[in-house]
Amino acid sequence: MKTEQPLRLMKIEEVARLTATPKSSIYWRCNRGEFPRPVKLGERASAWRSDEVEAWIAARIAAALASR
Secondary structure (H helix, E strand, O other): OOOOOOOOEEOHHHHHHHHOOOHHHHHHHHHHOOOOOOEEOOOOOEEEEHHHHHHHHHHHHHHHHHOO
């Protein structure tokens, strides 16, 4: 049974660490539609929804396992 985790926002540093992806690659993938888009928090602040980032990671793992 899956328990729902509370939604939280992650700054770019945490997203980069969690995905093992450089910040520049995250922005590049966002622009290409290959990674979740950040939520604008203010004029110069953005963050990513944790559930969207975790779903992206899960999809990458599933794709890697399927290609074995």
